[in-house]
Amino acid sequence: MILGKGLGRFNKFIFLCNMLFAFLLLMACINRFLFFGFFSFLSFPSLFLPYLVAVNLFFLLYWGVRKRKQFWLSFLLLVFGYLTQEPFYRVFGSNEVPGEGEVGVLTFNVHGFSGLQKIRNKEGVREMADFVKQQEVDIVCFQEHYKGANRELNDFPYKYETPDIADKSIQAIYSKYPIMAKGLLDFPNSKNNAIYADVLIGKDTLRVYNIHLQSFQVRPRSFRFKEETPDRLFNRLNESFRKQQQQADLIKEHASKVGYRKIICGDLNNTQFSNMYNTIKGDMKDSFHEKGSGLGNTYDFKFLPFRIDFILVDQGLEVQSHKNFNVRMSDHTPVRASFRLQ
Secondary structure, eight states, rough: OOOOTOOOOOHHHHHHHHHHHHHHHHHHHHGOOOGGGGGGGGGGGGHHHHHHHHHHHHHHHHHHHHTTHHHHHHHHHHHHHHHHHHOOOOOOOOOOOOOOTOOOEEEEGGGGTTTTTOOOOOHHHHHHHHHHHHTOOSSEEESSGGGGGGGTTTTSSEEEEEOOTTTTTOOOEEEOOOOEEEEEETTTSSSSEEEEEEETTTTTEEEEEEEOOOOOOOOOOOOHHHHHHHHHHHHHHHHHHHHOOOOOOHHHHHTTTTTSOEEEEEEEETTTTTTHHHHHTTOOHHHHHHHHOOOOOOOOEEEEEEOEEEEEETTTTEEEEEEOOOOOOBBBBBEEEEEEEO
């Protein structure tokens, strides 16, 4: 091994590991620009990009302290990542407090209002509904909605829900502004779907999309996961990536035909480093990148936090605030943002 020349046996092993994680970081970085089609599984490293950055930082320090030329492998990959990716951690320019005259939006995958224990009861439904009402937002987008919660959300006079279609996940849009038009984007061969509503704010019409992309359905503690063979798990994940991309393309095509300003909220079941996210986002603004702070994580897988719930707004809307809530009423946490119509 040329690059490992002059290394002892242990350091050669370390460098082999370094090359592996550098390759995974490269795959994660280029994923946002490419759709791998039949080889959708190659998108998998993008889910873990922040952690791949941390591992490569370790290797960079390891070789840097020893003044070895292997330092350059992780260094160049980290520079490439810095130049091609949007930040996953924000420190400056954040604002969590909405102001007067702003339109407030909340997105929340409520897991059927059944809580972390997956047991739905009146107290749990009321607790989640009270939390939403306390935020005093104007528009709420629920994923995995429960229609029985409607009576607890009477602060919102207008609403639209996924129509009663057999075996489909229910999304809902609640609004304090009149809904002038509404519709469903039904994803083929999937329980997931997206809905939209045109709300009238003063004299302006705003298109609101509420989307829920294909889930990977990976729950380590579930019996199904423990009993599943590696090849079946691989094929299922690969199929989920492909469906997500198909769904993202449908949303992009539908949204491109809207002649007025729009926002897109929802659970993408993927991160900002994915091609799916970038397909949907286009030139829209991510409220977290505008006014968020920290990691902005909305879902914890084991001990790893992920940001998979988003609020995207058109360039003609000025984001004023963004807040991630650290509340444990669902397997996801809610996201709130506010904006002004420019």
